[in-house]
Amino acid sequence: MIAHVLRKDWILLWPLAVLVTAIQVGYEWTNYKLGFFTAHPVAGQLLQLMTGAWLVAIVVLSAAVVQEDTIPGVDQDWLIRPVPRTQLLMAKLLFLLLTICVPMLLVNVADALALGFPAGASIGLALYKESYVVLCLILPVMALASATRNLVELLVLMAAMVVVYAACLWVGGAFFGADRCPTCDTAISWIQHLLQHLGVLAGAIVILCLQYYRRRTQLSRGVAFAGVVVVVCLQIPWNVAFGIQSWVTGSHGGAASVSIDVDTGAAPRNTGGVVTVPLKISGVAEDEFLMADRARFTIKTDAGKILYRGTNSYRGSAPLTADRGEADSGVGTVLASMELPRSIYSHLPAAQVQLGIDYSLTVMGRTAEFKLRAVDGEVRSPALGVCQSRSSTNVVLLRCKQIGQAPVCYRATLIVPEGRHNPEVLECSADYRPYIPPPANMIAFSGLQLPTADSAGLAHYPVDPSSVNEAYIRLEVYQPRAHFQRQIQHRLTLPSPTPTPHRDGKAAS
């Protein structure tokens, strides 16, 4: 029976299926033509168009095949035919696997093979990626389509869900501010996203069962809206998420030797409300550096009254390095900054206060080191993927493509054979997720720029454009080695604000 339903749907929808495949091939072609340095003039423009078209095409085809045998309503012909519901559902799913996933798998594998990646890894990762597309995109769209009669109803339902989503975000933001979502925009946001995807998948399965076995359209729509509210409102607390991240990385005890405390030899500063506290770090190995994933500041009076509580103003992780590039090895003294709202710091007592910092930190460890020519160089490695270099105006560009997990951080230095070198460039994606592929393309694309000249003429580089042809790039890649948390308690006198000359030339009070 599955084959008959599949054949019928193919007869009705083959033009749309061919169009979806054409978009997928076009998308992959565009990606391939973009190469490492976005050289093709048309490809760059096409990519944006293709990305949107790819998503729309999948949604439309998924909805169309489900709505060929509409679930809501009482007059559809299929309702009086002896077609088992499970087989009907399986036929729809199989149709989408054959018309969306199989062509996409083939073009993804072809792209990966063209870039020189091994066939086994390419096929394995493409299968993994397609499973992700089925579970996180196709099944949810099928579920919503099964609760609607046609594409217009589906669009209205989706629009209503977006409105509910936005309303929940707004209400959550109004009541909880940035604390509404502790992991949003951080390096461990993938845990929240994974939970949301699992929730969406569970909701999709519930809706599909309700529709195909009970035909409860109103209840299904209710589940969809309830799911939106749950996805927005159910947030995983930071410490739980960070604990999960530690477990995933397998880093128990890996940072036991690292200590971090307030450097009492240097004074804190207050520049226009941004209070910087010097910290002393030790126990970090030579091939490691620290990433600050979150810093939670608390200022209390000696009596225990909380005067201020807040999280670092930047979201996401940042290398814990010294100000102004003094010492970026993560060893020595670094500055921790907290931005106090003016309303708070202007009323803080000049007396001593208790400063508490709850740090969530990651030890980034060097996993590999490579050397390639600065101009038209190439390096290949399982840990790195494929990286190519090219000289451009005042910079050397380094671009990498990797199937599977890409490194979190790259550290690169331009060096000439006699030993002169430019300052190191550290680039981190600040995302600790295990390999979760982007939906449209399984190849991760990353890179960095190594400056060789300052167009303003203020900075001079030892390796400049005249010597770049003989230079090479020393490239190190880093991955999380351990995650840990430290609490710092320190009694200090908050410094008075000093003027900031950058803000409209006026001093901040």
Next chain:
Amino acid sequence: MTDVIEIRQLVKRYGEFGALRGLDLSIPAGSVFALVGASGAGKTTTLKILLNIIEPTGGTARVLGVDSRRIGPSVLQQVGYVSENQVLPVRLRVQQFFDYLRPCYHSWDEALERDLRSQLRLPPRRRIGELSHGMRLKLALACALAFRPQLLILDEPFSGLDALTRDEMIREFLREPRKMSILISSHELDEVERLATHVAFLDEGRLLFQGALTDLREHARTNLGGGNPSSSLRAIFVAMVTAARQAVAA
């Protein structure tokens, strides 16, 4: 004679509105049973419940011995259904529709299918969406007969059809003995009278009468003021509904 359909105290409510209010019906095997009522009497609701398309609020309905709530593919293998509102896959061609349905039914008779298609002059290359209303009903009827169902359910099959087509349908397909029971819902009383062996009158979700046509005339003669035994079905129906409504109003 066993019953192919047994309905006991069937209730269907849409909010406050009661579409069916404790309906009892028994449809004997081999009969051509007409469910007659004005628009909104509950005929279509009854048929949809029998096919497990909608769930009853209360009561039970058994089709070929199976509770309507549990009707699945095995019962649908033996039940043909034609409705004026049936939504067919309009972008399929007639030939493709037959090709799709054929493997769905174990008892599909390809020789009968050829006969039906030829008699009904169904154009194989035409898309279903391009067919007229009458041709679509003929197509639905051919698809419902080709697997020799035990029970054929027809929901307003004559609605919107011209007189010639109605005649053809009744003469060629519905009056021929095919070892099947037919349940037909209609308010086209002239056609029903030519076709039915048994009849049930429904009004506002309530049963007014059920029985053989001969019993109906006898009932009308004794209960509706000495009516003529040869009175038309239309006249008896109107008299019965009027009397029932007056009784309710009183």
